[in-house]
Amino acid sequence: MYGxxxxxxxxxxxxxxxxxxxxxxxxxxxxxxxxxxxxxxxLPFNDVTVDEGRAGR
Amino acid sequence: xxxxxxxxxxREEQPAxxxxxxxxxxxxxxxxxxxxxxxxxxxQPATxxxxxxxxxxxxxAPVRRRRAPxxxxxxxxxxxxxxxxxxxxxxxxxxxxxxxxxxxxxxESDRQSERxxxxxxxxxxxxxxxxxxxxxGGLGFLHVPAMSKDEVxxxxxxxxxxxxxxxxxxxxxxxxxxxxxxxKGNFSLAAHRDxxxxxxxxxxKIKKGDPVVFETKDVWYVYRVYATLPETSxxxxxxxxxxxxxSGREKPGRYLTLTTCTPxxxxxxxxxxxxxxxxxxxxxxxxxxxxxIR
Numbered sequence: 001m002y003g004x005x006x007x008x009x010x011x012x013x014x015x016x017x018x019x020x021x022x023x024x025x026x027x028x029x030x031x032x033x034x035x036x037x038x039x040x041x042x043l044p045f046n047d048v049t050v051d052e053g054r055a056g057r
Numbered sequence: 058x059x060x061x062x063x064x065x066x067x068r069e070e071q072p073a074x075x076x077x078x079x080x081x082x083x084x085x086x087x088x089x090x091x092x093x094x095x096x097x098x099x100x101q102p103a104t105x106x107x108x109x110x111x112x113x114x115x116x117x118a119p120v121r122r123r124r125a126p127x128x129x130x131x132x133x134x135x136x137x138x139x140x141x142x143x144x145x146x147x148x149x150x151x152x153x154x155x156x157x158x159x160x161x162x163x164x165e166s167d168r169q170s171e172r173x174x175x176x177x178x179x180x181x182x183x184x185x186x187x188x189x190x191x192x193x194g195g196l197g198f199l200h201v202p203a204m205s206k207d208e209v210x211x212x213x214x215x216x217x218x219x220x221x222x223x224x225x226x227x228x229x230x231x232x233x234x235x236x237x238x239x240x241k242g243n244f245s246l247a248a249h250r251d252x253x254x255x256x257x258x259x260x261x262k263i264k265k266g267d268p269v270v271f272e273t274k275d276v277w278y279v280y281r282v283y284a285t286l287p288e289t290s291x292x293x294x295x296x297x298x299x300x301x302x303x304s305g306r307e308k309p310g311r312y313l314t315l316t317t318c319t320p321x322x323x324x325x326x327x328x329x330x331x332x333x334x335x336x337x338x339x340x341x342x343x344x345x346x347x348x349x350i351r
Contacts, residue, residue, distance in 0.1 A: 001138045028149065036153045041217055045154065047324040048257070048317045049215045049247045050294050051231050 154252045162223025162254030169195060169222060170210045177274045196236070197273040199225055199246065200350045201315075203263045208272070209256045215247045223254025225315075232297035237271050237278040237311070237334075244271070245297045245314040250321055250328075257317035260328050261287065268349035269313060269332045275340050277347045280313045280332035288319060288326045296329045304331040 005023070009016040040046065126134075173195040198208040212219050215226040225248035227234040235242020248256035263269075263282055271278040284304045286296065295302030301312055311334035319328035338347050 001135050003134075031146065031149055032153055032157055036150055039150070040154070044324050045322065046217075046249060046252060046318070047291065048220065048249055048327075049228070050289075050291055050296060050316055050327050 158221070158252040159223075159254055162221060162249075162252075166210055166223035166254055169212075169224065170198070170208070173197075173210065195224070196227065197271055200270040200272060200346070201263065201267070202350050203267040204257070204259045209248065211246060211271070220247065220249055221253045223256060224248070225256055228297055231294045234297070235299065235311075237273065237313075238276070239311070241309045241311065242299050243297060243301055243312040243314055245316065247316045250317045250319065257315060257328075258321070260315060260317050260330060261319075263315075263330050268335075269315075270347060270350050271313070272340075272346075277338040277340060279335045279338065279347050279349055281335045282330055282332045284331045286329040286331075289329060291318075291324070291327050293327065296327075296331075301331050303329075306331075306333070310334070 006016060006020070009019050011019070176194060194212075196211045196213065199211050200208050210224040212222075212224050212226050214229050219226045225246045227236075228245045228247065232243075232245065234245040237244050248254075250257055250260070263285065265282055265285065267282045269280040269282060271280070283306070286303055289296065289303065293303070296304070296316065297314060299312075300306055300309055301314055304312075306312070313332040313334070315330040315332075317328050318324040319326050
């Protein structure tokens with residue numbers, strides 16, 4: 001998987017390393033901005049209120 | 058960036074110039090060493106010249122093995138990479154929950170608090186609801202010296218959307234909270250224990266007798282903690298009642314209830330702290346805080 005990506009990046013080793021770093025940063029950004037905020041309410045870590053048994057608070 | 062990379066390529070070109078064109082060479086290098094014949098050619102000798110099989114195979118074999126590993130090997134490799142990726146993503150999620158959400162929430166609550174203070178200072182009454190209370194932007198500030206030296210903005214509602222801004226919210230359901238100015242009732246609040254500002258993170262430091270002060274535009278409401286409940290069911294909505302259940306009080310009064318989740322980092326149970334109003338104090342021109350939080 002990662003090998004495949006590496007082989008398909010253009011340029012020499014340094015260009016590829018830079019592009020890889022940019023890809024990693026892009027993935028982290030997408031996770032922090034969209035994926036984690038979406039996933040968080042589905043996980044049982046941060047419900048702080050008392051309620052009558054309705055999930056997802 | 059482009060200039061630099063071009064320079065890099067130029068530097069590499071010169072020694073290799075005799076062998077091949079630069080673009081091709083750099084593209085193929087990780088797969089096969091440049092001096093080895095190009096892959097399409099390498100496969101042909103095996104079929105065309107049976108006599109030269111030995112030498113051709115010796116040349117082609119390493120190329121082919123690196124090119125196309127067995128399907129199972131590939132599958133195991135990809136599976137392993139997926140597992141590593143999953144581990145990294147979970148690690149990142151911890152970083153997100155315990156650090157990044159705090160950064161966001163601190164920024165957001167600072168902004169909102171400032172706006173409320175601004176409104177109070179030059180109160181044109183534009184954004185304010187009935188009774189001089191700005192219920193949309195924020196009701197006021199909670200000061201709990203035993204828990205934190207920082208004030209906590211209090212807003213209406215306990216939905217994730219409200220609480221995730223690093224504020225405390227007063228309940229609108231399942232039991233509607235009273236407001237501090239009400240004659241009788243329970244002013245019930247919730248805030249995050251971890252992440253999203255973690256405003257009630259140190260709620261376990263609050264002991265019986267500690268002061269809790271709620272600041273509105275015109276009045277300081279001074280409460281004193283009279284009971285704590287370190288662990289209760291998350292369905293125990295009775296703790297929000299006008300006469301809070303399980304707190305030991307049986308007469309109507311002006312109560313304050315703080316709820317959050319416990320133990321830390323989970324939402325298994327709820328932690329509850331109750332206070333009752335001791336006195337109120339008019340806010341003076343300098344907004345001198347009452348002696349409890351000075």
